[in-house]
Amino acid sequence: MNLVILGSTGSIGESTLEVVRNSKGKIKVLGLSAYSNYDKLQRQSHEFKSKYTILAFDKDGQEKLIDLVTKPEVDTVLVAIVGFAALRPALAALRAGKTVALANKEALVTCGELLMQEQKQGGGKIIPVDSEHNALFQALQGHDISDVRKLWITGSGGPFRGHSRKQLARVSVKQALNHPKWKMGPKITVDSATLMNKGLEFIEARWIFDFKEKNIEVIIHPQSIIHGIVEFIDGAMLAQMSVPDMKAAISYALYYPHRQTDAVRPLNLIEIKKLEFEPVDVKTFPCLSLAQLALKMGGYSPTVLNAANEVAVGAFLNRKIRFLDIPELISKTMETAPRQSLKLDMIFEIDAWARKRTSENISSL
Amino acid sequence: MNLVILGSTGSIGESTLEVVRNSKGKIKVLGLSAYSNYDKLQRQSHEFKSKYTILAFDKDGQEKLIDLVTKPEVDTVLVAIVGFAALRPALAALRAGKTVALANKEALVTCGELLMQEQKQGGGKIIPVDSEHNALFQALQGHDISDVRKLWITGSGGPFRGHSRKQLARVSVKQALNHPKWKMGPKITVDSATLMNKGLEFIEARWIFDFKEKNIEVIIHPQSIIHGIVEFIDGAMLAQMSVPDMKAAISYALYYPHRQTDAVRPLNLIEIKKLEFEPVDVKTFPCLSLAQLALKMGGYSPTVLNAANEVAVGAFLNRKIRFLDIPELISKTMETAPRQSLKLDMIFEIDAWARKRTSENISSL
Numbered sequence: 009m010n011l012v013i014l015g016s017t018g019s020i021g022e023s024t025l026e027v028v029r030n031s032k033g034k035i036k037v038l039g040l041s042a043y044s045n046y047d048k049l050q051r052q053s054h055e056f057k058s059k060y061t062i063l064a065f066d067k068d069g070q071e072k073l074i075d076l077v078t079k080p081e082v083d084t085v086l087v088a089i090v091g092f093a094a095l096r097p098a099l100a101a102l103r104a105g106k107t108v109a110l111a112n113k114e115a116l117v118t119c120g121e122l123l124m125q126e127q128k129q130g131g132g133k134i135i136p137v138d139s140e141h142n143a144l145f146q147a148l149q150g151h152d153i154s155d156v157r158k159l160w161i162t163g164s165g166g167p168f169r170g171h172s173r174k175q176l177a178r179v180s181v182k183q184a185l186n187h188p189k190w191k192m193g194p195k196i197t198v199d200s201a202t203l204m205n206k207g208l209e210f211i212e213a214r215w216i217f218d219f220k221e222k223n224i225e226v227i228i229h230p231q232s233i234i235h236g237i238v239e240f241i242d243g244a245m246l247a248q249m250s251v252p253d254m255k256a257a258i259s260y261a262l263y264y265p266h267r268q269t270d271a272v273r274p275l276n277l278i279e280i281k282k283l284e285f286e287p288v289d290v291k292t293f294p295c296l297s298l299a300q301l302a303l304k305m306g307g308y309s310p311t312v313l314n315a316a317n318e319v320a321v322g323a324f325l326n327r328k329i330r331f332l333d334i335p336e337l338i339s340k341t342m343e344t345a346p347r348q349s350l351k352l353d354m355i356f357e358i359d360a361w362a363r364k365r366t367s368e369n370i371s372s373l
Numbered sequence: 374m375n376l377v378i379l380g381s382t383g384s385i386g387e388s389t390l391e392v393v394r395n396s397k398g399k400i401k402v403l404g405l406s407a408y409s410n411y412d413k414l415q416r417q418s419h420e421f422k423s424k425y426t427i428l429a430f431d432k433d434g435q436e437k438l439i440d441l442v443t444k445p446e447v448d449t450v451l452v453a454i455v456g457f458a459a460l461r462p463a464l465a466a467l468r469a470g471k472t473v474a475l476a477n478k479e480a481l482v483t484c485g486e487l488l489m490q491e492q493k494q495g496g497g498k499i500i501p502v503d504s505e506h507n508a509l510f511q512a513l514q515g516h517d518i519s520d521v522r523k524l525w526i527t528g529s530g531g532p533f534r535g536h537s538r539k540q541l542a543r544v545s546v547k548q549a550l551n552h553p554k555w556k557m558g559p560k561i562t563v564d565s566a567t568l569m570n571k572g573l574e575f576i577e578a579r580w581i582f583d584f585k586e587k588n589i590e591v592i593i594h595p596q597s598i599i600h601g602i603v604e605f606i607d608g609a610m611l612a613q614m615s616v617p618d619m620k621a622a623i624s625y626a627l628y629y630p631h632r633q634t635d636a637v638r639p640l641n642l643i644e645i646k647k648l649e650f651e652p653v654d655v656k657t658f659p660c661l662s663l664a665q666l667a668l669k670m671g672g673y674s675p676t677v678l679n680a681a682n683e684v685a686v687g688a689f690l691n692r693k694i695r696f697l698d699i700p701e702l703i704s705k706t707m708e709t710a711p712r713q714s715l716k717l718d719m720i721f722e723i724d725a726w727a728r729k730r731t732s733e734n735i736s737s738l
Contacts, residue, residue: 244625248611267520277592283648
């Protein structure tokens with residue numbers, strides 16, 4: 009299988025190359041791209057004998073990526089680019105009928121409907137690489153979608169599970185970065201602490217599986233062993249489980265519909281002892297509700313939500329605002345967002361507007 | 374869909390008719406049979422306008438059942454007969470290409486290999502109705518069997534979970550019949566207390582799914598919410614869950630590959646709070662190991678195991694022996710069992726021999 013990895017020097021990119029290393033030649037790296045980390049990209053290109061290696065920092069980077077992913081010899085494109093830059097290459101790959109293993113959040117959150125339309129028309133296939141959506145994708149295999157009542161996304165609850173608003177008012181950046189289960193970059197770790205990660209996943213699930221909001225649920229599961237649960241109309245459920253390791257989802261996406269031996273270590277349920285569940289405390293963690301509101305508002309609202317969140321989280325990481333300011337700032341920017349129907353060309357402009365607006369609101373705090 | 378229910382007056386039969394009642398005419402009862410409960414059978418026949426109603430107590434009962442299940446208008450046969458009487462009708466239905474929803478244990482335990490051969494050759498299909506096997510059957514849908522590493526059968530552990538052998542030496546019939554999770558008949562409730570039910574299910578799983586012994590595992594899960602788990606080669610698992618209600622499995626077997634709305638009430642994981650796991654205490658509960666031994670020995674050993682268990686459990690229920698005598702007696706009868714390869718015609722004879730032998734051993738206690 010010929011693979012292209014967009015964003016190969018990041019955390020997902022490196023895990024993907026680890027999966028390729030263990031593939032015993034079954035997966036061939038045809039192309040690699042990175043935004044700016046030239047040295048690491050060169051090392052990867054050398055190790056995997058990548059035919060095409062693109063540093064996308066140049067002004068014609070996007071065109072090069074689109075050219076790469078649409079080459080006839082490409083089978084699968086793993087999109088691990090962070091941010092909007094993933095959108096056009098992902099759309100181009102789908103249009104060309106490729107399998108797109110999608111690890112980028114922004115594309116689905118802001119343009120999920122568009123991506124799914126492109127999948128339908130272009131003949132390509134999106135396989136989600138996020139562990140929750142990958143879990144749901146696995147559990148849905150072989151079952152008629154009309155027999156499914158609900159999709160359940162699980163979340164560990166993050167480092168502040170059980171905290172009161174009063175306690176949250178004082179939390180430090182260091183505490184927010186201390187995730188109990190997953191090792192991830194700082195931005196997404198803060199998203200796990202605010203539960204905005206569940207909000208973004210909620211929006212993604214709505215588009216990936218074409219499910220209505222009322223049929224998607226979020227549940228806290230502190231052990232992070234069950235990643236997603238499909239609830240059927242007859243009252244049965246299928247829960248997908250694995251150790252919390254991104255390689256599980258990446259490997260499944262690359263080997264689909266088959267599986268790779270020992271992609272991750274097997275679960276030992278006897279050692280794990282128990283799997284617990286509790287409701288989301290939506291009053292203390294309002295980011296999930298904000299995301300659901302953005303989905304309901306439609307248009308550019310998810311784009312604004314995403315941009316405002318990024319800026320607010322950045323300000324928190326730079327110790328410019330407090331933890332509880334994050335949802336406040338997102339809400340404030342969303343209130344003044346333009347109410348228009350979505351056009352792809354406008355996405356970048358609205359995104360920039362929301363970032364600027366949120367920064368202004370931060371300055372006036 | 375035209376359904377025949379063999380053994381309609383028992384607990385599984387009645388639950389099946391409950392599923393039919395809720396089917397809004399989608400399932401039509403074509404035939405019903407019972408062994409001896411004439412009054413109840415007549416009431417059922419009247420309510421469901423059954424075209425064929427057979428009291429199988431007569432000496433030509435078996436022939437009538439075989440004639441019924443092979444009729445061209447029959448789609449599905451639910452086999453809820455207890456004991457060996459299920460064997461020939463089940464084989465005949467498979468030979469005639471019918472779907473067989475199999476709730477009988479004895480047929481699979483003693484002649485599992487034969488039944489699976491008949492399924493292959495006859496074009497019929499077995500769908501297991503036992504909740505553990507039905508769960509595994511559900512979780513396997515849509516996945517390549519070569520990607521599966523292990524099948525996990527769960528058990529509640531029964532009323533004596535955590536007991537020592539010393540404590541078990543003194544348990545009463547009343548205590549053994551007090552199952553924490555499932556409402557079942559007395560024989561199978563005692564099997565749950567000795568863990569012989571997991572032993573019999575282990576043997577059944579070996580044949581239903583054509584899996585080697587080393588790839589089947591049993592795990593204690595006190596909440597009885599997860600009924601079966603498929604472990605894949607990549608380290609992922611799919612767990613099937615539902616409230617502990619036989620209607621879940623019966624409904625799935627009858628609607629397969631689709632599902633019935635509200636067959637059982639949905640799970641509320643937040644109310645359930647936690648799912649726990651622990652290893653089987655094989656030293657204190659040796660019946661599982663005895664069943665694994667019988668499977669290893671092959672031939673008539675599972676038949677002898679099953680017969681000796683039935684007689685021993687009967688003697689325990691009649692207060693003739695103590696709880697810990699049950700595995701001792703089974704082991705003793707198995708030691709002197711004939712070592713021959715299995716022939717269908719001999720099953721009844723060996724079964725009778727094992728029952729007689731176990732009774733003799735009980736008398737000489």
